[in-house]
Amino acid sequence: MVTSSAPGKVYLFGEHAVVYGEPAVPCAIERRVHVTATEIDEGLRIHANDLQLDGFTVEYSGDGESHPDVDVAESLVEAGMGYVNEAVAQARDAADAPEAGFEISVEGDIPLGAGLGSSAALVVAAIDAATRELGVELPASEIADRAYQVEHEVQDGQASRADTFCSAMGGAVRVEGDDCRRLDGIDTLPFVIGYDGGAGDTGALVAGVRDLRGKYGFAADTVTAIGDIVREGEAVLGTGDYERLGELMDFNHGLLSALGVSSRSLDSMVWAARDADAHGAKLTGAGGGGCIVALDETDDALTALKYTPGCEDVFRAELDTDGVRQE
């Protein structure tokens, strides 16, 4: 039996645009998914107590064919099983053990579908735990690559390498197409996260941006402009100039909003943080609902968000310099 964990992330800059080859800077946070893998004779049994959908807590176990008997959209359950099925397929492939059976248990403290990268953390931790259980230790870069293949597959060909690379390596990273690297010397950033209790459909939101980008030249220009913000932002990152970083985060949020991926509750949390004098605030991840990230080393944004209607949870998230690890 092996347990591995991997962190979630926030995007300082660049989500969505990264899908079209612009750079992005995601940062790992100290919220993790833990996956325990135990080799069994054959098949796949999955326990995922965290798969909370519309207030239901679901525990399912399946062999990839059967479905749990729960009153939630089958597509959501299939997606949840899909990530684990594909991660296990990658582990079998990496360990050259095509017939290996597994019991997989998943638990974590990252809200699902909220822009904090729970899917990437799940896949990265699952590949690490399952390969180690088979006696194979993969380098983090290979786990990142295999986890990307999984997200790409499960999300219908719509995924960048950003989430999976960040979760595997930890820290602040920079991803531009296939070029993925860790940014050295970034040990701390004062992240405050506001969560509206909701979730966005990553695939549908990415498809919406893709359609707008195809339809209007100015939408394609907006995607390029997000890339410009990232290029400006990465130059500022090492200086610790939170004022400028915040200004760029605000601009990034405006452009994401123009691309149609914000929501009323995300906007209201962003404005609550700004009104409380955070350096800046933006949605993180696919959007539609879920989380915002603000930059504030005081408790002011934290307190303001606590009293913001529509904000269900607020917490400080430390930058996690550790990526995937065995527990």
Ligand SMILES: Nc1ncnc2c1ncn2[C@@H]1O[C@H](COP(=O)(O)OP(=O)(O)O)[C@@H](O)[C@H]1O
């Ligand atoms: N702890 C978990 N247990 C089961 N499934 C999970 C878990 N964490 C993530 N998932 C899967 O990942 C999906 C969320 O991924 P996604 O929509 O990309 O949002 P995000 O990555 O921002 O959380 C969930 O709907 C579920 O299918």
Ligand SMILES: C[C@@](O)(CCOP(=O)(O)O)CC(=O)O
């Ligand atoms: C919108 C996107 O840039 C990030 C999605 O992040 P999340 O799954 O919502 O945490 C998609 C991607 O990069 O694969």
Ligand SMILES: [Mg+2]
């Ligand atoms: Mg995801």
